Amino acid sequence: MRLLLVEDTTELARWLQKALTQAGFVVDWVADGLAADHLLQSEHYELVVLDLSLPRLDGLEVLARLRKRGQSLPVMLLTARGDLQDRVRGLNQGADDYLSKPFDLVELEARIRALLRRSHGQQSQTQVLGELVLFEQGYFHLQDKPLALTPRESSVLTTLMQRRGRPVSRQQLYEQTFTLADEASLESIELYVHRVRKKLAGSNVAIVTLRGLGYSLECQPCG
Structure with a gap:
């Protein structure tokens, strides 16, 4: 499974790339949104792990362009803990799940595998109403x-x-x-x-x- 990791914090990105590679994934890493947008137009990925705060092109715009092109691959957002409105906007624009930093690597891997299992021929069932989010896995978040x-x-x-x-x-x-x-x-x-x-x-x-x-x-x- 080939993943695209989009994260501008070098230390975190290298740690994630190494850990996900050890978990059996092939991981490409870029540190800015514009580079991610170019790769998503030219390469095939099974899933994107996408930070929201990025140089050159922010994560929400990367996501918006991805969905506007009709690409349906799953997107996992990585966000700062206080960015509730951005998370809600991301989910409304077609993100499939999110994790707030700092997060547990075991949880990230589990959620990635769950998204991949559901991705083939299935549309995301994440639902948002105000501060309430129902994820396709069946659990709720309220106010993050x-x-x-x-x-x-x-x-x-x-x-x-x-x-x-x-x-x-x-x-x-x-x-x-x-x-x-x-x-x-x-x-x-x-x-x-x-x-x-x-x-x-x-x-x-x-x-x-x-x-x-x-x-x-x-x-x-x-x-």
Whole structure:
């Protein structure tokens, strides 16, 4: 598997190139966005590990040009921990995942392999609503931090996220959250909605109750 690493911090880039090569990848490294853009037009890569802060051409512009050309290879963003808006913009422009510096090499390798497994003939399923991100691997981040959810809470939030901005009835949430073997009433779904609401508190994403229709996940406001 041939990867392109785009990182302008020489020490970090050399460390990553060596580690990923030892993990079995063929890794080309460039230190600026313009060089990366040229290589992406002339060479074939399975995946790009892309820093956002780059000389000559920033990472978001590299990503934008890549997607404008119709290239669908997976893109893993590397970002500074505080750059929430850039991460959201990157995901909206077609990035598949991101890691904040500093990060664990084991996690980077695991995420790269997950993206590669999903890349052949599949479109990225990463979804963004305000400060909430649902990755195609099934986990959530809220305000740039992992959001801890129980399996049923995750099911409720995933169902609402996939239909964000549209009403979802209690019956629909119930069917996605419980199985026939579960001894739970329809009203029990309100408990899980309440729990998820509490975990979203303080962000710009909220579960809104729509009388007679159910619930809707909305961003208030969403820029």
